[in-house]
Structures are given as structure tokens and as C-alpha cells.
Amino acid sequence: GIQVEQSPPDLILQEGANSTLRCNFSDSVNNLQWFHQNPWGQLINLFYIPSGTKQNGRLSATTVATERYSLLYISSSQTTDSGVYFCAVEGGRRALTFGSGTRLQVQP
């Protein structure tokens, strides 16, 4: 099946810093979605982005499907951004395959 690799696995930032999270996938995909799992365990939709670039406030994402990667940018990070960020892709089957996540800790 399709493999999804996320980097870095762990990231510690000071409040106000910027960061870039990366997602590589092993095969062509139909869809790609970024999620934030907050400290309470909820999976929150960030972006549905099979290709192109989207922005939502301090967050933006870019997917280059032909090169099999996606990037999530977090600017001016806040403590509430802490949690785990997951990239998930839909390959040959309808369901999502998840990466192992990037654990982000934003310190005040």
C-alpha cells in the first residue's frame, strides 16, 4: 500500500516562531488532507488539498502532487497550535492512509 512519511517527527518552537511540516507519499494520490490532533485527542480538519495552495489565517498548505509531497506552514505560532499534525492521503482505495504525525510543542 501507499506509504506516508512526515517530518520532522518532533518540533519544539517558541511562541511567535514559524515552521514548516513536510509530508512525502510513495505513490500518486487522489486526495490529501491535513489534520491537527489537539491535546484532547480531537482530529480537526485543517486543509483538504489534493493539489495547489490554500491559506487559512496563520496556516497555509501546498501540495505538489507530481512530486509527491505536501507542506504545512505555521506562522507566528501560538501555544494553542500544540498537538500532533497528521497528513493523510487517499491512494488506490477510498479511505485515508495516515502518516505517523509531527508532534509540535509551542512554548510561551
Added chain:
Amino acid sequence: DAGVIQSPRHEVTEMGQEVTLRCKPISGHNSLFWYRQTMMRGLELLIYFNNNVPIDDSGMPEDRFSAKMPNASFSTLKIQPSEPRDSAVYFCASSPGTGWYFGPGTRLLVL
């Protein structure tokens, strides 16, 4: 819209007992998914339904697990008998075809 609804939110049971997890998808979504999250294996797909029909159950760990979707607004995941290694967070998700929406999860602890 209330989003995907799961119940119970927490379940503690003893080994050997039957456990039933419930999910109500978002109205109008034609696909429903059950995922399990553990520290060791991360988020893994158990089974998914399209228009109430099971399409791929290759992720169901063994015969102790079963899932049903009797109608478009309800699905169950049953574990019988439960074992300590089934302890995990179980998520239900639904999709209208673009984008996936996850419920809050059921945290299961089997003693």
C-alpha cells in the same frame, strides 16, 4: 450540523466482555470509516462502508471484530470477546466524497 457523533466517549470493560461502539455520520455523507489509534500503530483503518455496504474490511484485526451499517445514519463496531490489546481510541469518520470528517472518538480500556 452536529458533526460525526460517537458513543460512548469512554468505555472501561473487563476482558471477555462484549463492547459495542456507535457512530452517527454527518447527514448526506455516503461513506463511513472506522479507524483505531494506538501508540504503537498510529491511526489505522479498520473498515469502511460506501452507501451502507462494507467495501474494505481488510483492516479488521480478527473475527472478534465486526461492523454493521444498517442504514445511512448509523453504524456499530462490535468487539466480542474483548481483550486488553484492544485498548485504543476508536474513531468514526464520514465523507461526502471530498474531505473526511472525524468524530470525537471512543476511548476504550479493556482490563
